[in-house]
Amino acid sequence: MFFNVVEPTIAQSLLAERLPRILPSESIPLEQALDRLCSETITAPHSLPFFRRSTMDGYAVRAVDTHGASESLPTLLTVRGEVLMGQPTAIKLSVGETAVIHTGGELPPDADAVVRVEDTRQIMLDEVEVNQSVSSGENVIQVGEDIEKGQTVLEAGHQLRPQDLGGLAALGIQQLRVVRKPSVAIISTGDELVPYDQIPRPGQVRDINSLTLASMVTKVGAEPIAKGIIPDDLDLLSAVIGDSVEEADIVVISAGSSVSVRDATLKAMQRIPGCDVLFHGVAVKPGKPTVGAIANGRPVIGLPGNPVSAMNLFALLVIPTIKHLMGAKSVEKATVSASLARNVASAPGREDYISVRLESRDGEIWAEPVFGKSNLIYTLIHADGTIVIPADKSGLTRGEFVSVSLF
Amino acid sequence: MFFNVVEPTIAQSLLAERLPRILPSESIPLEQALDRLCSETITAPHSLPFFRRSTMDGYAVRAVDTHGASESLPTLLTVRGEVLMGQPTAIKLSVGETAVIHTGGELPPDADAVVRVEDTRQIMLDEVEVNQSVSSGENVIQVGEDIEKGQTVLEAGHQLRPQDLGGLAALGIQQLRVVRKPSVAIISTGDELVPYDQIPRPGQVRDINSLTLASMVTKVGAEPIAKGIIPDDLDLLSAVIGDSVEEADIVVISAGSSVSVRDATLKAMQRIPGCDVLFHGVAVKPGKPTVGAIANGRPVIGLPGNPVSAMNLFALLVIPTIKHLMGAKSVEKATVSASLARNVASAPGREDYISVRLESRDGEIWAEPVFGKSNLIYTLIHADGTIVIPADKSGLTRGEFVSVSLF
Numbered sequence: 001m002f003f004n005v006v007e008p009t010i011a012q013s014l015l016a017e018r019l020p021r022i023l024p025s026e027s028i029p030l031e032q033a034l035d036r037l038c039s040e041t042i043t044a045p046h047s048l049p050f051f052r053r054s055t056m057d058g059y060a061v062r063a064v065d066t067h068g069a070s071e072s073l074p075t076l077l078t079v080r081g082e083v084l085m086g087q088p089t090a091i092k093l094s095v096g097e098t099a100v101i102h103t104g105g106e107l108p109p110d111a112d113a114v115v116r117v118e119d120t121r122q123i124m125l126d127e128v129e130v131n132q133s134v135s136s137g138e139n140v141i142q143v144g145e146d147i148e149k150g151q152t153v154l155e156a157g158h159q160l161r162p163q164d165l166g167g168l169a170a171l172g173i174q175q176l177r178v179v180r181k182p183s184v185a186i187i188s189t190g191d192e193l194v195p196y197d198q199i200p201r202p203g204q205v206r207d208i209n210s211l212t213l214a215s216m217v218t219k220v221g222a223e224p225i226a227k228g229i230i231p232d233d234l235d236l237l238s239a240v241i242g243d244s245v246e247e248a249d250i251v252v253i254s255a256g257s258s259v260s261v262r263d264a265t266l267k268a269m270q271r272i273p274g275c276d277v278l279f280h281g282v283a284v285k286p287g288k289p290t291v292g293a294i295a296n297g298r299p300v301i302g303l304p305g306n307p308v309s310a311m312n313l314f315a316l317l318v319i320p321t322i323k324h325l326m327g328a329k330s331v332e333k334a335t336v337s338a339s340l341a342r343n344v345a346s347a348p349g350r351e352d353y354i355s356v357r358l359e360s361r362d363g364e365i366w367a368e369p370v371f372g373k374s375n376l377i378y379t380l381i382h383a384d385g386t387i388v389i390p391a392d393k394s395g396l397t398r399g400e401f402v403s404v405s406l407f
Numbered sequence: 408m409f410f411n412v413v414e415p416t417i418a419q420s421l422l423a424e425r426l427p428r429i430l431p432s433e434s435i436p437l438e439q440a441l442d443r444l445c446s447e448t449i450t451a452p453h454s455l456p457f458f459r460r461s462t463m464d465g466y467a468v469r470a471v472d473t474h475g476a477s478e479s480l481p482t483l484l485t486v487r488g489e490v491l492m493g494q495p496t497a498i499k500l501s502v503g504e505t506a507v508i509h510t511g512g513e514l515p516p517d518a519d520a521v522v523r524v525e526d527t528r529q530i531m532l533d534e535v536e537v538n539q540s541v542s543s544g545e546n547v548i549q550v551g552e553d554i555e556k557g558q559t560v561l562e563a564g565h566q567l568r569p570q571d572l573g574g575l576a577a578l579g580i581q582q583l584r585v586v587r588k589p590s591v592a593i594i595s596t597g598d599e600l601v602p603y604d605q606i607p608r609p610g611q612v613r614d615i616n617s618l619t620l621a622s623m624v625t626k627v628g629a630e631p632i633a634k635g636i637i638p639d640d641l642d643l644l645s646a647v648i649g650d651s652v653e654e655a656d657i658v659v660i661s662a663g664s665s666v667s668v669r670d671a672t673l674k675a676m677q678r679i680p681g682c683d684v685l686f687h688g689v690a691v692k693p694g695k696p697t698v699g700a701i702a703n704g705r706p707v708i709g710l711p712g713n714p715v716s717a718m719n720l721f722a723l724l725v726i727p728t729i730k731h732l733m734g735a736k737s738v739e740k741a742t743v744s745a746s747l748a749r750n751v752a753s754a755p756g757r758e759d760y761i762s763v764r765l766e767s768r769d770g771e772i773w774a775e776p777v778f779g780k781s782n783l784i785y786t787l788i789h790a791d792g793t794i795v796i797p798a799d800k801s802g803l804t805r806g807e808f809v810s811v812s813l814f
Binding site for chain 1 (some may be wrong): 432437438441442443455456457458459462464490491492493494495496510511512513548552553554560561568569570571572573574576577579597598599600604605606607608609610611612613614615616618619620622623625626633641712713716738740741742743744765767772779780782783784785787788791811812813814
């Protein structure tokens with residue numbers, strides 16, 4: 001078998017093509033729905049507002065009664081009463097009559113506009129001077145002006161923000177269907193690894209990928225399943241991957257990145273019945289030795305063992321795969337614009353991910369590359385985000401504008 | 408008493424000046440620390456790595472033994488064994504000797520460099536040709552190269568990201584002190600409001616600010632306390648605010664935005680013994696009628712009742728106040744650069760917050776303003792983010808570059 005090294009977007013699509021577009025949904029109460037994704041399009045069960053409301057404090061009027069009114073020639077109206085907040089409006093207005101109204105109050109049936117209190121002068125308890133003409137509908141929210149009955153409120157795949165919950169609450173929607181959280185099994189392999197709560201002996205190191213990758217899973221709104229540390233034993237690793245593709249929606253293995261161990265992950269994957277390896281190598285730095293496969297209909301992704309490469313490829317491959325399974329709509333990514341603080345070289349033919357620290361100097365934002373061997377986790381800790389040098393470039397020069405993706 | 412309308416940054420500082428810089432801390436396990444803020448500076452208890460590690464698969468060597476080696480004139484070395492992963496290295500290297508080593512493996516005591524396997528050719532089981540010279544330290548991570556014992560790992564006020572948890576795990580730090588989550592009491596007032604799980608009668612509307620503001624509190628990593636809906640009753644409102652400043656770190660009231668009700672919030676605040684009103688009006692649109700005070704040493708912020716204004720001022724005043732209490736370091740804000748899709752007018756003298764929808768056309772991103780009366784929650788739902796027109800500008804023109812803050 002021969003595998004080409006592929007670009008990260010190709011690697012993504014090779015996995016996505018083989019996966020269902022969306023996981024099953026579940027019904028949850030509105031107050032638990034923040035950050036979850038709608039699994040179906042929601043339409044408005046009724047119009048909002050369902051009665052005409054004033055946008056101002058002032059006087060509900062028949063607009064025609066105010067025509068011609070001005071500072072120099074005010075119109076006199078008779079005040080028939082006050083619209084009480086939260087009460088049905090029983091006030092009937094005849095020609096030349098008005099009612100006091102507050103912001104959010106319901107317009108009396110015969111009124112079609114509101115004159116702002118600033119444009120009036122009270123003459124007597126039941127008489128007011130209007131010195132500004134209003135047109136029909138002025139300072140009024142019409143029925144359905146916020147949203148009309150039957151209109152789309154939110155589309156399937158939309159991630160729920162605070163205002164979305166507010167819009168659903170305004171319509172009395174207390175329960176909704178959201179996409180089930182994808183589960184991601186996380187396996188660390190390597191004879192040198194010990195759990196981080198143990199004291200490593202000479203030659204051993206603490207496993208940190210289990211924790212960093214689980215945190216990334218949590219942040220994107222999915223459910224990590226910790227499978228722990230598996231020694232470099234082909235049978236054992238294959239058995240754990242086999243169990244994991246039954247249990248989880250996605251399986252991620254971070255392996256010691258030595259050539260032999262890398263092959264072990266691939267070999268262990270290939271032992272799973274029906275496993276289909278889709279790519280073996282991704283054209284990025286750091287993180288090239290990454291393997292992607294489908295087994296039991298589930299994506300199985302073998303990441304390099306070094307923590308920086310593992311996080312980089314997790315962000316590039318696993319997070320888009322999680323979002324694909326959640327049916328997430330693609331959204332623009334917010335970045336920080338900065339000037340690159342020094343020249344950075346890059347080998348053409350692969351995307352280069354450079355960690356940068358943001359610094360403010362003379363009112364300008366600079367992106368200072370944080371260099372270091374790619375297995376040093378502290379290069380990521382001392383950085384605020386990353387920049388990408390595209391595969392067709394051989395570097396960037398000092399002073400160039402770059403878009404920094406914050407961690 | 409006379410209150411000036413203040414700019415939002417002034418309003419922020421007026422509150423911040425009167426507040427402690429940081430809340431008390433609590434100790435939590437590392438695996439629960441994602442997104443929490445360090446309450447104290449953490450230093451490295453030991454160096455990382457604590458033994459010299461290879462960054463490559465290859466051969467551990469004494470660099471001096473490889474000097475002069477090249478493709479045409481390779482150097483022959485005797486292989487003394489293999490460094491096993493996770494094992495202490497007992498291999499002693501004499502002049503002209505080497506050991507097989509894997510990425511992450513511990514360097515034998517006499518070795519000071521690693522030759523990549525690609526730069527070697529195995530001749531016999533115990534003999535290898537090196538065709539590339541290496542210098543001392545090449546392909547080796549030195550002790551403390553990731554972080555040195557005693558160095559600062561993370562500063563107080565740093566919000567913990569996945570890689571930060573990884574860096575702490577690598578050092579065996581299993582428990583750490585983080586800032587206690589600030590609690591935010593949320594009060595909705597208005598005779599027209601009913602809880603969103605009730606069916607409003609004519610003239611009534613469902614309360615949505617309780618839910619949108621609580622969601623914003625949750626998203627920023629604080630703890631909402633729901634105080635429910637209080638009718639427009641001065642005694643009652645004052646009593647609830649009084650209780651809330653005992654119970655919560657911040658108190659937020661969203662009031663019906665009519666003039667009378669607005670005054671009620673202010674009056675209710677002023678009845679709290681020792682309450683000090685700091686500003687009454689913020690120079691932004693939407694959201695001007697906002698009141699800020701300190702009572703019982705806690706910030707009390709009265710927001711407009713309309714949901715769009717309430718969310719805007721919550722983002723401008725309450726979130727920075729929460730971050731202040733968490734001792735959060737200020738970080739650059741990521742935005743999306745876009746071209747403004749149409750002219751937008753703005754009254755000078757106040758900041759104008761405009762909701763926009765992002766649209767991709769001809770490979771360019773456009774920000775399309777979502778207009779609508781400021782009390783329509785669906786203007787926020789149909790938008791992806793906001794742009795700000797500064798107080799000294801009278802508008803923006805079509806095609807201008809704008810920075811969109813995503814919701």
